[in-house]
Structure formats: C-alpha cells, structure tokens
Amino acid sequence: MLDLAIIGGGPAGLTAGLYATRGGLQNVIMYEKGLPGGQITQSSEVENYPGVCEIVTGMELMECWPKQAMRFGLRHEMQEVVRVGKCQDTFLITLANGEVQKAKSVIVATGSTPKRAGFEGEDEFFGKGVSTCATCDGFFYKNKEVAVLGGGDTALEEALFLSNIAKKVYLIHRRDKFRAAPSTVKRVKDNPKIELILNATIKKAYGDAMGLQGVIVEQDGKEIDLKVPGIFVFVGMHVNNEVLKQEDGSFLCEVNEWGEVVVDLRMRTSVPGLFAAGDVRSDASKQVVCAAGDGATAAISAISYIEDLGEDFRLC
Ligand SMILES: Cc1cc2nc3c(=O)[nH]c(=O)nc-3n(C[C@H](O)[C@H](O)[C@H](O)COP(=O)(O)OP(=O)(O)OC[C@H]3O[C@@H](n4cnc5c(N)ncnc54)[C@H](O)[C@@H]3O)c2cc1C
Structure with missing residues (x-):
C-alpha cells in the first residue's frame, strides 16, 4: 500500500513529490x-519563473526538477493512470497496463x-x-511564412519565438485587443516580422497528402487566403480530469462547470485523502x-491527512 500516489509529473506533481518525501512519507510513487x-x-x-533571471526554454527550466524531487525517495513510474477510485478508505489507482495499486492518499496533478x-x-x-508546439515544430518553417492563432500570453510568446526562425509570422486574433502581459504585447507590436490580423477567425485549413498549404481567414466579412505551410494554435486549455471519471460517468469528487477539480486553500477536494494541484484544479492561474x-501545499496536506489516519482506517 502506498502512502501517496501522485498522478502527473509536471511542476505540480514534481513539487508534491519533493515535499511529500522530504516531509517524511516513505512510500510515494509519481505516475507520469x-x-x-x-x-x-x-x-x-x-521569463516569469521567479529566481530565473534570463529567458529560458521550458526544457531548461525543468531540467533538474526530477533529480531534485527523487533525491528524497520519490519513485517515478512511467505509466498512464486510467482511473482513481475509492473503496472504503483505500484509493484504487488503475493503470493502463491493467494493474491496480492501493494508496492511502492521492494527489491529482494531471494538468x-x-x-x-x-x-x-x-x-x-x-x-x-x-501544431500546438512552436518549440517542437518551429524549426520546420525556417525562412518560411507561418501563422499563429490566439491572443493570450502563450500565443504572443510563441509568435515572438517563431519570428526568430520564420521569414514572417501572421498573428491572427479574433479581437482587436490582446489578453497578454503589456511588455509582451509591446515586443510583438515592435517586431517587424510579425503582422497582426485582428478581428479575424480561421475558416478552414487546406492542403494535400504532403501537408498544409494554407488557411482561409475571415476578417470583416472578407476572406484572406494565407498560403502558409504551418499554423500554430494557442486558444486555451482542456483540463485533464479524466482519471477521476468513474465507470458510471460520475466524477469521484466535485468538479466545476469547466471540469476543474474543486479544492479549498489546502488543495483538499470533496473526498478526504484526495488532493488536486496545478492546472487541473479550480481557479488555477495556470502558471x-x-x-x-499548489504541489507543495497538497503534499503538506497529504502528510497531515496520513498522520491523522487512525486505527479505524478501512482497508479495501
Ligand atoms: C506553450 C506553453 C507556454 C507556456 N508558457 C508559460 C510561461 O511562460 N510561464 C508559466 O508560468 N507558465 C507557462 N505555461 C503554463 C504552464 O506550463 C502550466 O501552467 C504548468 O505546466 C502546469 O503544471 P501542472 O503540473 O499543473 O500540469 P502539466 O504541466 O500539464 O503536467 C501534467 C503532467 O501530467 C501528465 N499526465 C496527465 N494525465 C496523466 C495520466 N492519466 N497518467 C499519468 N500522467 C498523466 C502529463 O503527461 C503531464 O506531464 C505555458 C504552457 C504552454 C503549453
């Protein structure tokens, strides 16, 4: 029986693993x-992670997090979790390979x-x-024209990144104002390689068996044919709450209208022993x-939950 199962190995899951094991929990697995x-x-x-003064790639930022988290005994299993259920006081973690692991507590950090x-x-x-990943696919468009769809921080930052590789970047946004940090908006507007196409949406993408050849953009009732071989889409995020779905379609704990896991300030869900951290939880700032x-808070809460488990813990 695990003391704690952590589901997801992003910033939330890794930090939860670090705090849980350094805080004394012995038997902790992070499923990623x-x-x-x-x-x-x-x-x-x-450029907004405190203490890191240079602009870094996400890879660089995360490079030593797993090493630090494993130093105190966290184990990583490269497994997909299919479902988290509960039987008596015991959590049942069903893995994609069919195995079922038992745990006293669970932190969902599936992002x-x-x-x-x-x-x-x-x-x-x-x-x-x-594509939805400029770092992964940007290089394919060296000295070519590409388009970016979206108006938030991510869309603008990725447009700036692509402008270093591509010949030209069309930034398509459905409004005339951006929802991004003013400093980022200024860098985009000052960049001669980025052309803004505002109050516009993409109607369709076209191409052949070899790949994309362009997109048809609608702006003020008119159609623009952008002949680009690459379009990068940054229009928001889907919450990964699927592991909490039970066989009857209900969720193990309370989720809100957007599918985010409802938590209190200690990252406790509506089910005792079950915590959520990071992008998957309600009101997350998604940073x-x-x-x-959140990961640190959830781990501290899990430690006190386990400490308070009495003799009457009902094993399934
Ligand atoms: C292109 C881009 C740019 C961004 N830029 C910034 C930025 O500049 N600054 C900033 O602060 N934030 C930025 N963000 C947002 C930031 O990445 C997220 O807020 C943060 O990563 C959330 O961390 P998390 O641990 O909650 O979830 P995630 O990072 O999403 O990690 C969740 C992990 O869980 C794993 N997982 C999911 N389901 C399962 C399952 N069933 N079984 C096992 N494993 C599972 C996934 O593989 C994933 O590794 C950016 C995001 C993107 C996509």
Whole structure:
C-alpha cells in the first residue's frame, strides 16, 4: 500500500513529490505517462519563473526538477493512470497496463492540454502543418511564412519565438485587443516580422497528402487566403480530469462547470485523502510557479491527512 500516489509529473506533481518525501512519507510513487516536466517543456520562452533571471526554454527550466524531487525517495513510474477510485478508505489507482495499486492518499496533478480551435481541416492537418508546439515544430518553417492563432500570453510568446526562425509570422486574433502581459504585447507590436490580423477567425485549413498549404481567414466579412505551410494554435486549455471519471460517468469528487477539480486553500477536494494541484484544479492561474506552490501545499496536506489516519482506517 502506498502512502501517496501522485498522478502527473509536471511542476505540480514534481513539487508534491519533493515535499511529500522530504516531509517524511516513505512510500510515494509519481505516475507520469511521459517524461517528467509537464507541458512547460513545450515552451520556447519562460521569463516569469521567479529566481530565473534570463529567458529560458521550458526544457531548461525543468531540467533538474526530477533529480531534485527523487533525491528524497520519490519513485517515478512511467505509466498512464486510467482511473482513481475509492473503496472504503483505500484509493484504487488503475493503470493502463491493467494493474491496480492501493494508496492511502492521492494527489491529482494531471494538468491541462492545448485545445483545438475547431476550424475545418484542423484535425486533418494536425501534425502535418497544424501544431500546438512552436518549440517542437518551429524549426520546420525556417525562412518560411507561418501563422499563429490566439491572443493570450502563450500565443504572443510563441509568435515572438517563431519570428526568430520564420521569414514572417501572421498573428491572427479574433479581437482587436490582446489578453497578454503589456511588455509582451509591446515586443510583438515592435517586431517587424510579425503582422497582426485582428478581428479575424480561421475558416478552414487546406492542403494535400504532403501537408498544409494554407488557411482561409475571415476578417470583416472578407476572406484572406494565407498560403502558409504551418499554423500554430494557442486558444486555451482542456483540463485533464479524466482519471477521476468513474465507470458510471460520475466524477469521484466535485468538479466545476469547466471540469476543474474543486479544492479549498489546502488543495483538499470533496473526498478526504484526495488532493488536486496545478492546472487541473479550480481557479488555477495556470502558471508554473502557481502549480509548484499548489504541489507543495497538497503534499503538506497529504502528510497531515496520513498522520491523522487512525486505527479505524478501512482497508479495501
Ligand atoms: C506553450 C506553453 C507556454 C507556456 N508558457 C508559460 C510561461 O511562460 N510561464 C508559466 O508560468 N507558465 C507557462 N505555461 C503554463 C504552464 O506550463 C502550466 O501552467 C504548468 O505546466 C502546469 O503544471 P501542472 O503540473 O499543473 O500540469 P502539466 O504541466 O500539464 O503536467 C501534467 C503532467 O501530467 C501528465 N499526465 C496527465 N494525465 C496523466 C495520466 N492519466 N497518467 C499519468 N500522467 C498523466 C502529463 O503527461 C503531464 O506531464 C505555458 C504552457 C504552454 C503549453
């Protein structure tokens, strides 16, 4: 029986693992379906992590987090968790390989994933010109023209990154104002390689078997044919709450109308012993520093939950 199972190895899960093991929990596994680090490893520019004064890539930022977290005994299993259930006081963690692991407490830190925008051809050309990761795919467009869709911090930062590689970047946004930090907006507006296409949406993506050839943009009732081989979509995030879905379709704990796991200030969910941290929880600021803080809080709460478990713990 595990003291604590952590699901997800991004900033929230890694920090939870560090605090839980350094705080004395002996038997802690962090399940991460890929390499630890989380979605920030896809970012090409991070300039807002406190204490890191240079602009770094997400990969650079996360490089030593797993090493630090494992120093105090955290174990990492590269496994996908399919479901978290509860039987009596025992949590049952079902893994994709069919195994079921028992745990006294659980921290869900499964994060979020980029949403698709929903235009025609987006799914057809995903991975063949349509991308949600400039760091991963930007280099394919060296000295070519590309488009970026979105108006938040991520869209603007990735447009800036792409402007260092591509010949030209079209930034398409459905409003005339951006929801990004003023310093980032200024850098975008001052960049001669970025052309803004505002009050505009993408109607469809087109191409052939070789990949994307362009997108049709709608602006003020007119259509613009942008002949770009690459379009990068940054239009918000989907909350990864699937592990909490039970066989009857209900959620193990309370989630809000956006599917975010409802927590209190100690990261406690509506189910005793179950905690949530990072992008997956309600009212998350969806930032690395906040996810890390949540992970620490959730681990401290898990430690006191386990300390308070009495003799009458009901094993399943
Ligand atoms: C392109 C981009 C740029 C960004 N730029 C910034 C920035 O400049 N500054 C900033 O502060 N934030 C930035 N963010 C946001 C930041 O990355 C997130 O807020 C942060 O990573 C959230 O951490 P997390 O641990 O909650 O979740 P995540 O980082 O999403 O990690 C969750 C982890 O859980 C794993 N997982 C999910 N489901 C399962 C499962 N069922 N079983 C096992 N493992 C699972 C995933 O593989 C993933 O590794 C950016 C995000 C993106 C995509």
